[in-house]
Amino acid sequence: MVSALETTTAKALVLEELHKRYESRGREAFHAVKGIDLHIAPGELVALLGPSGCGKTTTLRMIAGLETVTSGDIRIGERSIPHLPPGKRDVGVGFESYALYPPLDVRGNLSYGLKARGVKDADARVRAIADRLEMSDLLELRPAGLSSGQKQRVALARALVRNPPVLLLDEPLSHLDAAQRQRVRRELKVLQREFGYTTIVVTHDQLEALSLADRLAVMDGGTIQQFGTADEIFDDPANRFVADFVGEPKINLLEGTVERTGTVRVGRDGVLPTASRAAPGTAVTVGVRPQDARIAREGETSVPGEVLVYENVLEFGLATVRVEGLDSSVVVQTPADLRYQRGESLRLTAPAERVYLFEPEGGARLR
Numbered sequence: 001m002v003s004a005l006e007t008t009t010a011k012a013l014v015l016e017e018l019h020k021r022y023e024s025r026g027r028e029a030f031h032a033v034k035g036i037d038l039h040i041a042p043g044e045l046v047a048l049l050g051p052s053g054c055g056k057t058t059t060l061r062m063i064a065g066l067e068t069v070t071s072g073d074i075r076i077g078e079r080s081i082p083h084l085p086p087g088k089r090d091v092g093v094g095f096e097s098y099a100l101y102p103p104l105d106v107r108g109n110l111s112y113g114l115k116a117r118g119v120k121d122a123d124a125r126v127r128a129i130a131d132r133l134e135m136s137d138l139l140e141l142r143p144a145g146l147s148s149g150q151k152q153r154v155a156l157a158r159a160l161v162r163n164p165p166v167l168l169l170d171e172p173l174s175h176l177d178a179a180q181r182q183r184v185r186r187e188l189k190v191l192q193r194e195f196g197y198t199t200i201v202v203t204h205d206q207l208e209a210l211s212l213a214d215r216l217a218v219m220d221g222g223t224i225q226q227f228g229t230a231d232e233i234f235d236d237p238a239n240r241f242v243a244d245f246v247g248e249p250k251i252n253l254l255e256g257t258v259e260r261t262g263t264v265r266v267g268r269d270g271v272l273p274t275a276s277r278a279a280p281g282t283a284v285t286v287g288v289r290p291q292d293a294r295i296a297r298e299g300e301t302s303v304p305g306e307v308l309v310y311e312n313v314l315e316f317g318l319a320t321v322r323v324e325g326l327d328s329s330v331v332v333q334t335p336a337d338l339r340y341q342r343g344e345s346l347r348l349t350a351p352a353e354r355v356y357l358f359e360p361e362g363g364a365r366l367r
């Protein structure tokens with residue numbers, strides 16, 4: 001246990017109808033964040049996940065007070081914060097762009113803010129955090145002598161050392177090598193649990209998001225497409241964007257037409273079961289994850305195909321299957337001991353509740 005680090009009183013973080021418009025003279029304003037609602041429980045860790053430009057960093061910067069809020073509210077506990085300067089918000093920020101002071105060594109950089117606020121055990125706290133993040137050996141170094149991975153750990157330590165009720169991290173582990181990344185990720189999670197920081201992590205990395213977060217907010221085009229646990233998002237995607245963005249290997253998205261309610265035609269001769277109640281004749285995009293597709297048993301509703309490629313990826317295999325009448329091939333994850341030959345014929349199916357139907361135009365889920 002780290003005696004110098006007292007636990008924080010966990011507080012909820014609430015974003016309500018949050019908007020950001022970037023105004024620039026002579027050009028139309030850019031609407032980067034479009035009415036985000038997010039209720040994060042005290043001590044919860046939420047990952048913001050989404051493609052480049054979807055508004056993740058802008059959202060974080062508005063919470064930190066580094067960017068003005070166009071409209072909407074942000075609350076930490078009961079307190080509304082958009083009118084407060086960054087230093088008065090009770091928020092710890094681990095952003096790469098947040099520069100370290102070059103004249104101070106790492107220890108000085110970490111303790112500076114604490115001492116400025118009159119925290120008595122600042123040095124002990126710095127030592128404790130440095131120890132936890134395995135960076136005690138960096139304390140005497142100056143920022144100019146640090147690698148990008150070391151700078152990143154210092155930025156993380158600087159955010160944690162303040163013991164903030166709310167912690168905001170933007171790509172906190174992106175410069176670490178694979179082994180360090182795993183260790184720091186684990187320690188970050190342990191510290192977060194131990195001290196109860198309500199945390200938002202922005203990341204491009206799905207695995208990082210899935211392993212760190214209690215819940216994920218999947219963003220696209222300045223809006224939240226789905227907010228839920230990894231299982232909820234994986235098993236019950238809100239729309240085609242979420243289904244396509246989350247999951248590795250990627251979900252198969254195929255053209256289809258509802259045949260009878262409860263079955264969908266795929267390719268020239270294929271039929272799959274589906275739990276969707278979409279009406280017969282509806283043109284749809286059919287989503288089936290490689291993990292859910294399997295070889296059909298005799299007499300099951302299925303899609304005939306031919307193996308184009310079979311790859312063995314250690315713990316499982318991946319068969320790429322051509323289906324007559326479909327433009328794209330279908331990827332199926334198989335147990336490692338099922339080896340297929342190129343040219344082999346097979347029939348594929350999937351459980352009805354794992355065959356998702358989406359509107360071909362906007363990608364809305366057809367339930």
Ligand SMILES: Nc1ncnc2c1ncn2[C@@H]1O[C@H](COP(=O)(O)OP(=O)(O)OP(=O)(O)O)[C@@H](O)[C@H]1O
Pocket residue numbers: 022030032050051052053054055056057058059
């Ligand atoms: N100061 C600014 N003025 C105008 N537009 C901006 C400004 N900052 C960001 N944007 C635009 O707002 C959109 C959202 O940017 P943001 O950095 O929040 O995205 P992001 O999801 O964090 O992306 P990335 O993962 O690439 O950092 C982008 O289209 C970006 O070009």
